[in-house]
Amino acid sequence: MxxxxxxxxxxxxxxxxxxxxxxxxxxxxxxxxxxxxxxxxxxxxxxxxxxxxxxxxxxxxxxxxxxxxxxxxxxxxxxxxxxxxxxxxxxxxxxxxxxxxxxxxxxxxxxxxxxxxxxxxxxxxxxxxxxxxxxxxxxxxxxxxxxxxxxxxxxxxxxxxxxxxxxxxxxxxxxxxxxxxVVDLSPTASRDVSGITGAETYGEIQERGFTKAAHSSTFSIDVDTASYSNVRRFLRDAARPPADAVRVEELINYFSYDYPAPNTTGAPFSVTTEVADCPWNPKARLLHIGLQGREIPAGKLPPRNLVFLLDVSGSMSSADKLPLLQRAMKLMVSTLTRHDHVSIVVYAGASGVVLPPTSGADQAVIMAALDRLHAGGSTNGGAGIERAYALARERFDPKAINRVILATDGDFNVGDVSQAQLQALIEAERESGVFLSVLGLGTGNLKDQTMEMLADKGNGNYAYIDTIHEARKVLVEQAGATLVTIAKDVKIQVEFDPAQVKSYRLIGYENRALAAKDFDDDHKDAGEIGAGHSVTALYEFVPADPKPDARTKRQRKRDAAQAPQPMAELRLRFKAPDAKHSQLSSFAVVDAGTTLAASSNDFRFSAAVAEFGMLLRDSKHRGRASWAGVTSLAAGALGNDPGHYRHEFLDLVALAQALPKP
Missing domain, CATH: 2.60.40.1120 (Carboxypeptidase-like, regulatory domain)
Incomplete structure (x- = not known):
């Protein structure tokens, strides 16, 4: 390139x-x-x-x-x-x-x-x-x-x-x-995208089918958004993303939703449920579940003890890798205060400390350290991550955000450290209070599966940075959601009433599935919610076949006046960031017969994104899904879109529709 x-x-x-x-x-x-x-x-x-x-x-x-x-x-x-x-x-x-x-x-x-x-x-x-x-x-x-x-x-x-x-x-x-x-280039500028995936690797996704309602559904939440910006990169390059690069839950969770804020005395997040018609399957309905984390104003964020672990190997030399990362980090540095501390560790053939722990008040010193970075050499990430954790422990503050942030194009070789040792190290450090987040960059070398695993084991987030705008979204606009954990090991369990639901399937979250027994196991790791972050999940379900109604007219009239029976029970478990034991909350889910047209903007937009993901994956469950249907549904559900992200989604739908059929 x-x-x-x-x-x-x-x-x-x-x-x-x-x-x-x-x-x-x-x-x-x-x-x-x-x-x-x-x-x-x-x-x-x-x-x-x-x-x-x-x-x-x-x-x-x-x-x-x-x-x-x-x-x-x-x-x-x-x-x-x-x-x-x-x-x-x-x-x-x-x-x-x-x-x-x-x-x-x-x-x-x-x-x-x-x-x-x-x-x-x-x-x-x-x-x-x-x-x-x-x-x-x-x-x-x-x-x-x-x-x-x-x-x-x-x-x-x-x-x-x-x-x-x-x-x-x-x-x-x-x-x-x-x-x-002095321009960014013409919107019709192009480049050769033959072999765009190069050495990129993605974990296989086995899309789940429908399950009888006699069984409960249990999964860990997922707040990663890397799949959406990675899919955007493919579509802007006029290339179809690999099916395994399309994680539908991450597409849905890329967007913010208008969920109510949690109250100040209860759980750190609110819970919203909504049921309406399924746009791609006339025989089914959708259950929309939304969690909204408590926001923390920028001025009240805790101090940050951040160690950036940066890949400066030769493969990082292109403009969409290390140069973009340097610009991205400067955006973040401009928000630091004197209470924050930043360190920079680099790794290529060997690792080294480029910037020892430095106060956020010394922004010029941090900027100068970033300017001195250059790419060259092979990759040895194992030694670098050990050095980064050592620096994080050196400045560890139990009242601060203690985080290692790994930025790489994905070729994370571990040198003399085995994958098992690396995973054990990350898991041990997360228990000590030092979490790990991962930023992916660039084209042709992305080891998506490895980076997702590292962030998952490190109780952190995985984001893919394809533009400077995305960098600002992740490192500045969503600094709270990216860095401040308000609840950890968050698990969701849904038990449907077989009398009302014949079968169901959870859309996405394939690599977050848990066994039913894991829900009550406080030793079982699960996902985290950051400050101000929202989490959304969709279930597609087929209502149970109606049974002959033997009730009298008086009985039917009496029953109609009563509140409808719950069609499912939603249970959540979570821990406070420093807690060892979980808390349990449960909610009744009622299907009031809402039509798709009468559903909320959030319901319809999330359904459009799910439909978009299924079309990209060529899912066998896509039913009557179509690009025209996605466009119409999303365009009518833009709502308040301050970041213009929902409008941008319509642009991506148009790009996807223009691709040759697989």
Whole structure:
């Protein structure tokens, strides 16, 4: 993969021209010619290139001090292209997007946990300067609607900088010729995706079928989201993800849902259940289960004792690996306080400490250590992880978040340490209070199964970072959910009433299944819930066949006035983060006969994502599922979508639909 393709991969901008070819083939075959929208709109004597000469650029400064903010993230979306474009500010706070078609643009600027959104109407060929004043500390999102002036009056609005200023722009987004071309690439840019999976490996998923309701269902929760961003990477590269890369529960749990917050005196999470029609199976219904973890405001997060274990082997040299990781970590570093401590351990042929435990107040020291990293050598992760745990223990604080965060493209060789010894080490450290999270990066070498196992054994999370926007989501926006555990060893058990339910199947969670006896076993490890995190699970079930009704008219009338009988019992077990013994909660689940149309946005959107996953996996349980059905269901259930993630999902559905059939 060349440097330009790697840069596109790291910024989430890749689009394959093969999709366009697929869409245009019927037109050409039918003897019709295709005229680009810009050519169609351009009148006689006009310049067609003017259609994509629009620019949006500006400067981001601190709201109080007026100082430029470096490494602020700017995300650009528009109704005129799919996906998003991202840029980071340079040392002077400058960002820029070029080669923009006319359209309604949403520009979101982020620094620390602060964010502001501007809506810009950009005419053909216009240039617009959108400056931001941000307070990186409190979280606040303000929407400002502005309208760019027509092209004829944009001279004063156009941004002019010197060559020296242009040289200060982030590497990979500045042009060697002029500032106008400082862009992320065209949304139709492509790269060769032949053999995209390379040496990537995925654990086999044996999709479960329907089970008679006489048996209970038990599983561990899963808060990992790596599968969704990995699937997104494949689709943006116009490639079909391997079926085993599609873990449906992780697709569903990538999104936040509008579940009620837990009360302040009970369990650390709330529980929501909803039952309605199944969109892909007219003979079945869906049970939607949602858990919502208690949120902790950014200003009240406990101190962080973080040890980053970074893979700097030769395979990490491409732009979508170590360079992307360095930028991602700088976003996180900008949120640190003097109460936090960060260490950096690297490993390749050997391991070493690049940064000893350093206060979050010394951000310049941490940034400099990140800048010194370079990739080279073979991989020996075993020695590195031992060194990382040793540093975490050195600064261990029982009142702090004590976490090792492993970042790698997946080639995690363990050297002289056996896999069994490595697993035993991780399990022992989690009992001492040092958890392990894993960040996956890059293409062609991803050892997905290994990384998922490491995070699972370490009581941590597994996320895949495909763009700088995803890095901000994981390391900044969801820092609480990623790092602060509010409940551990969370298990769910559902027992259906055979009189009302004939058979059922849990959608996804294949590698989280537990035996019924494991539910009450406090020694059995299970998943964790982070602060503010939500967990969602779906059951597809077939109602029991109706029996002859021998009741009298009076009896039927009396029974109708009574509350309906529960069709299932939902039981949960969990432990407090520092507890040895679990707590038990149980809830009655009632099917009130709700139709799909009358169900909540969360119900319908989660069902659409499940249907999307089944289509990607070519599941034998997909029934009447279709891309059109997914699009219609999701589009009508977007609800409040502050991060634009549900809208982005519609873009991925379109990309998946354009792929050749398997």
């Amino acid at each position: 060349g440097p330009v393709a790697s840069w596109m991969r790291a910024h989430g901008l890749t689009r394959s021209l093969s999709i366009l070819a697929l869409l245009l083939t019927p037109l050409v075959a039918g003897g019709l010619s295709y005229v680009s929208p810009s050519a169609a709109r351009a009148g006689p004597g006009s310049d067609p290139g003017e259609e994509t000469r629009g620019q949006i650029n500006g400067v981001i400064k601190h709201a109080e001090t007026g100082a430029p903010i470096e490494f602020a993230l700017v995300v650009l979306t528009c109704d005129c292209f799919t996906g998003s474009r991202e840029a980071m500010t340079n040392a002077r706070g400058i960002y820029s997007f070029g080669a923009l078609p006319a359209g309604r643009y949403t520009v979101r600027a982020f620094a620390g946990t602060g964010g502001i959104t501007k809506i810009i109407e950009l005419p053909v060929g216009a240039k617009f300067r959108a400056n931001f004043s941000l307070d990186p500390e409190p979280e606040r999102v303000v929407q400002i609607v502005v309208k760019a002036p027509p092209v004829a009056s944009t001279a004063a609005a156009a941004m002019t900088i010197s060559m020296e200023e242009a040289k200060q722009l982030p590497v990979g987004v500045r042009s060697s010729r002029d500032f106008t071309a």
